[in-house]
Amino acid sequence: MASSLSIEPGLSSKRAALLGVARAAKQKDAAGLGALAHAYKEGNLSVADSVPDRRALRIVAEALGRPEAFFEWALGQSTSGQTGEVIRSAKRYLAAATWPWDKACILAGALLATIGQVPPIEPAGPPQEEFPYWVALDKHTPEGKVALAEIAKQLKSPYRRLIWASFYCESARVNRLLPSPWWYAERTWRLERAGLSWDTAQELWSRARPLIRQRLEAEAAALRNFVCAVLPPDVTPTQYELT
Numbered sequence: 001m002a003s004s005l006s007i008e009p010g011l012s013s014k015r016a017a018l019l020g021v022a023r024a025a026k027q028k029d030a031a032g033l034g035a036l037a038h039a040y041k042e043g044n045l046s047v048a049d050s051v052p053d054r055r056a057l058r059i060v061a062e063a064l065g066r067p068e069a070f071f072e073w074a075l076g077q078s079t080s081g082q083t084g085e086v087i088r089s090a091k092r093y094l095a096a097a098t099w100p101w102d103k104a105c106i107l108a109g110a111l112l113a114t115i116g117q118v119p120p121i122e123p124a125g126p127p128q129e130e131f132p133y134w135v136a137l138d139k140h141t142p143e144g145k146v147a148l149a150e151i152a153k154q155l156k157s158p159y160r161r162l163i164w165a166s167f168y169c170e171s172a173r174v175n176r177l178l179p180s181p182w183w184y185a186e187r188t189w190r191l192e193r194a195g196l197s198w199d200t201a202q203e204l205w206s207r208a209r210p211l212i213r214q215r216l217e218a219e220a221a222a223l224r225n226f227v228c229a230v231l232p233p234d235v236t237p238t239q240y241e242l243t
Helices: 011-021 027-040 045-050 054-063 068-076 083-097 100-115 144-154 159-171 181-191 198-215 217-230
Strands: none
Touching: 027 045, 027 054, 027 100, 027 181, 045 054, 045 181, 054 068, 054 100, 054 159, 068 083, 068 100, 083 100, 144 198, 159 181, 159 198, 181 198, 198 217
């Protein structure tokens, strides 16, 4: 996917790229390694206690400060044309990432391409349901923040604890996830900082989920109507996979 990625200024290429990603199985190691490396760079040294590979963690953390030197080194480590294309794509699009943790994920993807086989792009399979618009109203939106704060108070749960349970148990769900040890490590580390394990996060979210969904019913309907109004005429909402 990365080697063939081409995003032009027009909306059509962005839509094609998003749909291509949505329709593919996900492998989240670049996201996990990138998030952990950014945290490590910011001084959260406890990250190193639970990662699959401390050397990889340090390389990506260092690359955040020296991306040009990193890409030069990474291309020298490339063992195939495919990995070289992944690294060059990462270099091409690094500047487009506005947040430092997004940059870290791009750098992590380039590093992972040098130390292991690039996962094949496999189909995720057809969606099992229409896109759940209420899920899009998460902690990154004003509506989601208000709803989460209200339900956290109702459940007598710290707000920070609920937002991370909602993220990992719901917002980060995909149709099909390939084995991703770096993602699992990042999830474990982040939940532990919020006072949760994976099991307790799932239990908390099982209680909060129906309340959040009901609380956001009107906002989700409005979002769906807006999306339907701007969709191309040949596309229906059910054709949009969960991402």
